[in-house]
Amino acid sequence: MIPVTKSFLPPLYEYMAQVKRAYDNEWLTNRGELVLELEQKLTDYLGLEDSKILITNNGTIPLQIALKLLGNGGEIITTPFSYIATTATIVWESCTPVFVDIHPEYLTIDETKIEAAITPNTTCILATHVFGNPCNIEAIQAIADKHNLKVIYDAAHCFGVKYNGKSIFEYGDVSTCSFHATKLFHTGEGGALFCKDPELFHKLFYSHNFGHNGPSDFHGVGINGKISELQAAMGLSVLPHMDEILEKRKSIIDLYNKTIDFSNFSTMKVRERTEWNYSYYPVMFDSEETLLKVLADFNENDIFPRRYFYPSLNTLNYVQSTELLVAESISLRVLCLPLYHSLNHSIAINITQLIN
Numbered sequence: 001m002i003p004v005t006k007s008f009l010p011p012l013y014e015y016m017a018q019v020k021r022a023y024d025n026e027w028l029t030n031r032g033e034l035v036l037e038l039e040q041k042l043t044d045y046l047g048l049e050d051s052k053i054l055i056t057n058n059g060t061i062p063l064q065i066a067l068k069l070l071g072n073g074g075e076i077i078t079t080p081f082s083y084i085a086t087t088a089t090i091v092w093e094s095c096t097p098v099f100v101d102i103h104p105e106y107l108t109i110d111e112t113k114i115e116a117a118i119t120p121n122t123t124c125i126l127a128t129h130v131f132g133n134p135c136n137i138e139a140i141q142a143i144a145d146k147h148n149l150k151v152i153y154d155a156a157h158c159f160g161v162k163y164n165g166k167s168i169f170e171y172g173d174v175s176t177c178s179f180h181a182t183k184l185f186h187t188g189e190g191g192a193l194f195c196k197d198p199e200l201f202h203k204l205f206y207s208h209n210f211g212h213n214g215p216s217d218f219h220g221v222g223i224n225g226k227i228s229e230l231q232a233a234m235g236l237s238v239l240p241h242m243d244e245i246l247e248k249r250k251s252i253i254d255l256y257n258k259t260i261d262f263s264n265f266s267t268m269k270v271r272e273r274t275e276w277n278y279s280y281y282p283v284m285f286d287s288e289e290t291l292l293k294v295l296a297d298f299n300e301n302d303i304f305p306r307r308y309f310y311p312s313l314n315t316l317n318y319v320q321s322t323e324l325l326v327a328e329s330i331s332l333r334v335l336c337l338p339l340y341h342s343l344n345h346s347i348a349i350n351i352t353q354l355i356n
């Protein structure tokens with residue numbers, strides 16, 4: 001069976017050596033040695049200059065914490081083309097999602113349509129760098145500055161992405177990442193938030209640990225967003241393999257780009273000035289009918305691409321939205337092809353033959 005993705009598993013002895021450190025320390029959570037070391041190693045690997053990193057138990061809780069602090073129960077301008085966590089978080093935090101359509105080639109929120117969606121109740125823009133492809137960061141920041149809004153980026157797909165030569169996590173008031181097992185870099189379950197402003201970082205930090213200010217004093221309300229030493233052990237043993245993982249994925253994407261006949265399909269356009277991370281390979285068909293036909297063919301050959309992102313989030317039964325033509329159309333026509341470090345080239349060629 002060829003799935004859409006496979007988790008990278010480091011050699012077991014490397015993982016066990018990290019786990020053994022937690023055993024030796026007799027320390028399993030509450031920001032132990034392994035978590036602190038992983039934060040330092042990620043800061044170096046990502047080349048963080050202005051932002052600080054806080055690693056968390058998944059990639060959803062940092063969105064919730066950011067919205068709790070910045071959303072103020074207001075309207076959040078957001079994208080319909082993302083994983084459901086982006087919208088669910090807004091509703092979970094008692095804010096109202098206001099959907100803006102997406103750009104047909106970059107697949108990120110269409111920045112030219114944001115201003116029309118702003119009302120006196122708008123507090124934040126929460127946009128996703130889709131498949132590691134940056135939003136129009138400059139335009140979004142200019143709109144946010146003009147209207148006094150906060151910007152939160154769901155950068156769950158963006159591990160290792162650079163924009164303008166800088167880590168993409170350095171942009172926005174808060175940026176988040178997911179270290180879920182299906183993501184490029186992972187800790188099994190895990191995630192992170194990134195923030196430049198020391199005062200806001202302080203609030204985000206105590207919020208992820210029940211609000212604690214020492215054992216019996218509290219800065220404010222909080223939740224449990226802590227990652228454990230056991231998860232950090234996985235991260236510490238995956239991280240040294242990132243260059244190898246990226247190289248293998250790049251070679252498959254090069255093959256897809258060379259071999260797929262783009263007279264009948266399109267793929268995402270990566271934004272200018274981006275060092276991309278080869279995280280996903282979306283293919284857009286001319287119609288949902290074609291997609292379903294191709295998908296059936298794939299499945300018959302034991303290959304399981306994924307309809308991702310589908311459905312368009314503005315059509316969820318717990319939100320209100322007007323029709324968004326681009327996002328709804330693309331959601332019906334997009335398939336992510338199998339892409340992972342151990343996918344061999346003969347299978348990748350098979351995939352392109354089937355699709356062509």
Ligand SMILES: *Cc1c(COP(=O)(O)O)cnc(C)c1O
Pocket residue numbers: 058059060061082083085086128154156157177178179180190191
């Ligand atoms: C994976 C993902 C999340 C959620 O991350 P978890 O670590 O699974 O909580 C949020 N947003 C996007 C776009 C994702 O792909």
